[in-house]
Amino acid sequence: MAVSFSSMPAPSSVFAAYASISAFIMLIQTMLNQLVPRQLRNYVLNIIHNFFKPKQNCSTIIIEERDGLGFNEIYNAAEIYLCAKIRPNIDRLKISKHFKDTAVTVKFAQSEKIFDSYEGIELQWKFMFEERKKTSKIIDEDSDDIILQSEKRYFELCFDKKDKDRILDSYIPFVLESSKNIKDEKKIVRLHTLACSANYGSSVVWDSINLEHPSTFDTLAMDLGQKKGIIDDLDRFVRRKEFYRKVGRAWKRGYLLYGPPGTGKSSLIAAMANYLKFDIYDLELTNVKRDSDLRKMLLRTANRSILVIEDIDCTVEIPERTGAATSGGDGVGGQCYRSRDQQFSLSGLLNFIDGLWSSCGDERIIIFTTNNRDKLDPALLRPGRMDMHIHMSYLKPVGFKLLASTYLGIHDPHPNFSKIEDLIESMKVTPAEVAEELMKTDDVDIALDGLLNFLESKKNVKRDAWRDNEILEC
Numbered sequence: 336m337a338v339s340f341s342s343m344p345a346p347s348s349v350f351a352a353y354a355s356i357s358a359f360i361m362l363i364q365t366m367l368n369q370l371v372p373r374q375l376r377n378y379v380l381n382i383i384h385n386f387f388k389p390k391q392n393c394s395t396i397i398i399e400e401r402d403g404l405g406f407n408e409i410y411n412a413a414e415i416y417l418c419a420k421i422r423p424n425i426d427r428l429k430i431s432k433h434f435k436d437t438a439v440t441v442k443f444a445q446s447e448k449i450f451d452s453y454e455g456i457e458l459q460w461k462f463m464f465e466e467r468k469k470t471s472k473i474i475d476e477d478s479d480d481i482i483l484q485s486e487k488r489y490f491e492l493c494f495d496k497k498d499k500d501r502i503l504d505s506y507i508p509f510v511l512e513s514s515k516n517i518k519d520e521k522k523i524v525r526l527h528t529l530a531c532s533a534n535y536g537s538s539v540v541w542d543s544i545n546l547e548h549p550s551t552f553d554t555l556a557m558d559l560g561q562k563k564g565i566i567d568d569l570d571r572f573v574r575r576k577e578f579y580r581k582v583g584r585a586w587k588r589g590y591l592l593y594g595p596p597g598t599g600k601s602s603l604i605a606a607m608a609n610y611l612k613f614d615i616y617d618l619e620l621t622n623v624k625r626d627s628d629l630r631k632m633l634l635r636t637a638n639r640s641i642l643v644i645e646d647i648d649c650t651v652e653i654p655e656r657t658g659a660a661t662s663g664g665d666g667v668g669g670q671c672y673r674s675r676d677q678q679f680s681l682s683g684l685l686n687f688i689d690g691l692w693s694s695c696g697d698e699r700i701i702i703f704t705t706n707n708r709d710k711l712d713p714a715l716l717r718p719g720r721m722d723m724h725i726h727m728s729y730l731k732p733v734g735f736k737l738l739a740s741t742y743l744g745i746h747d748p749h750p751n752f753s754k755i756e757d758l759i760e761s762m763k764v765t766p767a768e769v770a771e772e773l774m775k776t777d778d779v780d781i782a783l784d785g786l787l788n789f790l791e792s793k794k795n796v797k798r799d800a801w802r803d804n805e806i807l808e809c
């Protein structure tokens with residue numbers, strides 16, 4: 336852990352003292368701000384600070400940005416945690432914005448101090464940096480970019496000596512946890528897709544963009560009990576790190592989403608990603624040539640992510656079963672799946688996902704989708720392979736009410752509601768079809784009349800087709 340201690344003559348009850356005199360200093364500061372130039376103002380304020388500083392020992396922890404060649408997690412956590420504590424009374428700040436970010440990042444300037452309190456302990460953080468003699472190269476862990484660094488950055492954390500154990504055992508873990516929560520809140524979910532790259536010898540690489548899919552559990556029309564079941568399952572999964580470790584299982588969860596087109600399988604995946612703030616890796620199997628490519632791509636996926644294989648029954652063409660083509664331990668070894676002119680085995684995919692891949696990372700979710708569960712290879716359906724099978728079905732009246740409130744803002748029953756609900760109950764209509772009708776106009780009456788017409792004519796078409804069949808059979 337890149338933490339070092341130093342002891343120096345400094346205030347022990349400095350923070351209590353600061354608290355009581357801070358109002359006084361702020362008053363003087365306000366007066367000085369208006370009357371005195373900045374440099375003179377700082378000089379006067381320093382004198383006042385030093386005058387009031389009780390002269391006792393305190394402990395100081397040094398938290399450097401780098402720990403040898405790697406980054407220091409505590410430094411990053413402290414930076415995130417303290418940035419969230421920036422108040423308007425801080426004089427000097429640095430701002431920056433990475434081109435991928437949507438918001439401006441605010442950081443501290445040299446020697447800037449931040450006061451914090453934790454369970455009755457008063458603490459003082461100070462941001463410092465020193466010029467290095469030599470510029471060093473480091474790799475940014477988030478973007479893989481090479482960064483040239485010419486300064487040594489660190490935080491000094493100062494507190495009363497008697498609280499040292501509580502700071503190390505309790506406060507530092509608290510800062511780590513808080514920063515993780517702040518990071519999660521701010522995180523922009525990204526969608527990674529496979530792309531061919533000339534720079535990498537035409538092999539496939541992950542390319543990513545921000546996931547702009549607005550689907551959330553609030554906008555998803557589905558059975559309420561089923562929806563709650565999924566949310567509870569996700570919550571249980573993310574908080575069970577210790578459980579998975581204790582029982583010796585990889586921390587991963589698999590979902591199979593099945594149902595007709597337009598019932599919300601892809602929308603549910605986006606809702607899950609937005610809910611958990613997990614990135615999505617969309618594994619388009621037709622872009623993969625060999626088992627080895629597949630493994631490489633899977634190993635390049637990050638933790639806390641959702642690996643998605645959509646339409647598992649049709650993205651891979653099932654040619655004749657070739658028996659000797661591959662080997663595998665779950666009864667699908669002989670079945671070869673061909674992706675265009677190349678081939679890889681389903682067993683290769685499943686064994687790798689269950690074995691090495693999932694044990695290499697944490698908090699992995701894998702989702703397969705299909706329109707037709709009956710067409711799936713039994714290897715995908717065997718117990719233990721997918722933890723939860725989720726049936727996305729045709730629209731029900733409760734789902735219709737949710738769509739009406741999301742698309743048209745109607746919360747109270749409308750005169751057309753009961754006719755529409757009766758029709759929906761008596762036929763197979765997908766949420767996508769109804770959503771499309773509701774989107775046609777802003778006018779509530781026109782939209783609901785349109786939907787009513789659509790449902791009635793759909794029902795008549797069905798009835799006519801059924802009658803024609805009867806006549807043909809006669």
Ligand SMILES: Nc1ncnc2c1ncn2[C@@H]1O[C@H](COP(=O)(O)OP(=O)(O)OP(=O)(O)O)[C@@H](O)[C@H]1O
Nearest residue numbers: 554555556595596597598599600601602766767770
């Ligand atoms: N359950 C739903 N709740 C809310 N909107 C839905 C739902 N299902 C579908 N929609 C709407 O229909 C559109 C298409 O749905 P989606 O792509 O999620 O269906 P799908 O089941 O993945 O279909 P496919 O099997 O063709 O991939 C969505 O963008 C959304 O607007």
Ligand SMILES: [Mg+2]
Nearest residue numbers: 600601602645
């Ligand atoms: Mg889909």
